[in-house]
Amino acid sequence: MRAPRMTYPLSLDLAGKSVLVVGGGPVAARRVRSLLEAGADVSVVAPVAVDALRDLAATGGIAWHARAFASSDLIGPWLVHATTDDPSTNARIVTECEAQRLWCVRADDASRSPAWTPASTTVQGITIAVTSGADPRRSVAVRNAIAEQLAVGSLPIRPQRPSDGRVVLVGGGPGAADLITVRGRQEVRKADVIVYDRLAPLELLDYLDLDVELIDAGKSPKHHTMTQEEINAVIVDRALSGKRVVRLKGGDPFVLGRGSEEVQACVNAGVRVEVVPGISSALAGPLAAGIPVTHRGTSAGFTVISGHAIGDVSALAASDLTLVVLMGVATLPRLVSELVLHGKGADTPIAIIE
Incomplete structure (x- = not known):
């Protein structure tokens, strides 16, 4: 049994450096694409080449020499890739490269290659x-x-070097950790400071680095940990000090979440701000209870209102759309009475989800 090969991992700065690729097939095309992304000056030697390589040569992206490999091709390049479909040719290229102390990657047989590219x-x-x-x-x-x-944000991705401060409003969705968006989870994992609400997916906070600052901004009926003005001030203050701030909310930041006020506070202070949407409880709540907000022949749409600002009850009573009331526990008796008073049938189906 062959002993494991001892290797030394290394990253190469190939920007502006000459790299030779011998071969013109699909493997060569993949290698050339990666080399160009690294900024290398790529030459291809092959009697024939696939369309992708021909197109690059036609536009000046690479130099293509339409002939067989010659020993003189090894004068000048910093790195060589042997990607032909002939094992003996690839072996010859490796041998000649080693004689000239050139690193060569043999594509067809990694066990006989002095160097190889990682996945x-x-x-x-x-x-x-x-x-x-x-x-x-x-x-x-x-x-x-x-x-x-x-x-999906399941591994640490938080930058460790100082960066420009910014605020990201993240909609946490219905509250379960597996129902936040992928982008939302990523932003949580990158945060230096998290200002979170009571109904946000708080389970995510258990997996953060110990030095992440956590600020409870939760609100419940008749009890606010922080006023909205204080929330605006703290996210701006932390961002101006160079921190990456995530304002973690339940639902969607722009559906009765006062997210627009927080965005405006950031804009007024010259702070970079982004918004990551979430699934609003106006949709997720009924869905969790098995209630569709639209149904063919029953309701062709829905209206979402705040229980704290009911508005024109007569228009709501006259509508045949589904009515979704958020934060409506305290005002429910008054809302129901006024809807009936304005002509809504007392037998209208209702569900209370909390």
Whole structure:
């Protein structure tokens, strides 16, 4: 049994440096694409080439030499990729490269290659590179697993270097940690400061770094931990001090969540602000109870109002749309009485979801 090969992981700055790719097939095209993304000056040597390489050559993206490999091709490049479909040619290229102390990546047989490229990708500004020696499929599987976890915010992605302060309003959805959006979860994991509401998915806070500042801004009937003005002030203050602030809310920030006031406070203070939408409880609440807010032949739409600002009751009573009332516990008796008074049938179905 062959002993494991000892290797040294390394990242190369190839910007502006000459790289030779020998071969003109699909493998060569993939390697060329990655090399160009790294800023390399790429030359391809191959008698024939796939359309992708021909197109790059036609537009000046690469230099294509339509002929067989020659030893003189090794004069000048910093790195060589042997990607032909002929094992003997690839072996010859490796041998000649080693004689000239040039690193060569042999695409057809990693076990006989002095160097190889890892399975790599970039997620949220983080480059993942995985290698398992002569088993590239295993490397790809591990890379994909890590990338998936980074993409959904299940791994640490918080920047460790100071950055410009900003505020991100994140809609947490119905409250369960698995019902927030992928983007919302990512922003929570990157935060330096989180100002959170009572109905936000608080389970996410259990997995944050210990130095993340957590500020409870929860509101409940007749009890506010912080006034809206205090919330506006704290998110602006932390952002101006260079922190990445997440304002974590339940539902959607712009559906009776006072998110627009917080955005305006940031804009007025010159603070960068973004909004990540969430699923509003106006939709998620009825759904959780098995109640559709629209149904063919019953209701073709719905109206959402605040129980604290009911508005024109006569118009609500006359409408045949589903009426969704948020924050309506305290005002429910008055609302029902006024709806009936203005002509709504007393037998109209009603559901109270809390």
